[in-house]
Amino acid sequence: MNLKYFEYIVIYLSVLLVCVVAGTLARLSFLHKGGDEYTANIVFWSITAFSVLIYGIIILFLDVILVGIKKFIQKRKNSKNTLIKSVPANNLDEKIEVQETIINDNTSILFDEVPKENTLGQTSVLANLESIREVQLQEKQQIENQKLQAAIDYTRNQFALYVTDESLAAICNAISLYSKQEEIPHHTSVMTKELSNLDLYHFGWNIWNHFKPIKQEQVSKLLKTVFVSLDDIDVDTIKSHLKDEPKKGIIKIQENLTY
Numbered sequence: 001m002n003l004k005y006f007e008y009i010v011i012y013l014s015v016l017l018v019c020v021v022a023g024t025l026a027r028l029s030f031l032h033k034g035g036d037e038y039t040a041n042i043v044f045w046s047i048t049a050f051s052v053l054i055y056g057i058i059i060l061f062l063d064v065i066l067v068g069i070k071k072f073i074q075k076r077k078n079s080k081n082t083l084i085k086s087v088p089a090n091n092l093d094e095k096i097e098v099q100e101t102i103i104n105d106n107t108s109i110l111f112d113e114v115p116k117e118n119t120l121g122q123t124s125v126l127a128n129l130e131s132i133r134e135v136q137l138q139e140k141q142q143i144e145n146q147k148l149q150a151a152i153d154y155t156r157n158q159f160a161l162y163v164t165d166e167s168l169a170a171i172c173n174a175i176s177l178y179s180k181q182e183e184i185p186h187h188t189s190v191m192t193k194e195l196s197n198l199d200l201y202h203f204g205w206n207i208w209n210h211f212k213p214i215k216q217e218q219v220s221k222l223l224k225t226v227f228v229s230l231d232d233i234d235v236d237t238i239k240s241h242l243k244d245e246p247k248k249g250i251i252k253i254q255e256n257l258t259y
Contacts, residue, residue, distance in 0.1 A: 015052070015055050016052070018051070019047075019048045019051035019052050019055070020048055022047055022048065022051045023043075023044040023045065023046075023047040023048035023051070024044060026043050026044065026047040027040045027041070027043050027044035027047075030043045062123060066123070066127075067127075144179075147179070147210070147211070148175075148176060148179050150210070150257050150258050151175050151179065151207060151210055151211070151257060152172050152175060152176070153257075154206070154210075154254075154257040155168075155171055155172055155175055155203075155207075156168060156172065158203060158251050159171060159192070159195075161194075162192045162193050162194055162195050162250075163190055163191070163192055163193070167190040167191070170188050170190055170226070171190055171226060174188060174222055174225070174226050175207060175222075178207070178211070178214070178218065178219065178222050179211055181214065181218070184221070184222055184225050184226070185225075186225055188225055188226050189226075189228050189231075190226050190227050190228065191227075191228050191229075192227065192229065194250070195250060195251070196249060196250075197229055197230060197233075197241075198241075198244060198245065198248065198249045199249045199250050199251040200223055200227050200229070200230060200251075201223070201238065201241045201242050201243075201244060202242075202243075202246070202249055202251045202252055202253050202254075203223075203251045204219045204220065204222065204223045204238070204242050205219075205242040205243050205253060206251075206253065206254045206257060207219055207222075208242070209255065210257045216239050216242060217235060217239060219242075220235045220236075220238040220239040220242070221235055223238055224238055
């Protein structure tokens with residue numbers, strides 16, 4: 001027999017035995033007070049079933065109970081740390097006494113936190129893993145949002161003098177879709193004033209470099225879809241000219257868009 005299944009059998013049999021003992025004691029107590037056999041049997045089964053129900057409720061809400069206990073312990077620790085800080089620095093003996101009391105209390109708390117069964121430990125580990133995943137996902141989303149915002153700010157700075165407000169909004173929207181690797185609407189047609197194709201190539205390379213490792217073909221498609229002057233140039237040609245003459249033009253090659 002699998003050792004894990006044997007452990008479960010022992011646990012559940014132990015719980016059932018405790019529930020039956022509780023029911024038996026309740027039945028004997030009822031008979032001792034002069035009750036009849038029929039009612040005593042009802043008392044026995046009622047107490048036994050109620051005990052099993054209580055155990056089931058405890059297991060179902062174990063996570064909530066553990067979280068509540070941890071919050072209580074953390075609140076107690078924080079209040080004691082505040083107490084230490086509030087003791088005047090010149091009253092050294094009193095401060096040492098408070099610290100010793102907290103150490104003793106925390107030691108007893110640590111012993112109380114030791115799980116009685118392996119299932120408690122497994123539940124705690126799973127809860128911690130879910131919490132870690134949630135924090136990491138939030139951090140990842142925050143980094144992506146900051147990266148996109150940097151690209152939007154750069155785009156506004158480069159095109160503010162050369163396109164209309166409506167066109168600038170369309171370019172920023174295309175950059176947002178590009179960062180998420182989503183399809184860019186083909187009806188986007190932006191006309192620029194004073195900017196050459198070289199400037200647009202440099203802009204495309206800077207955006208690609210900022211969002212690497214998205215392939216250069218994608219940013220070349222973006223340029224061809226968004227800007228009217230590149231509409232008749234194929235994607236491969238745009239890609240081959242992205243970093244031509246990096247020091248020339250109004251928009252120059254820029255390694256870091258946050259500068």
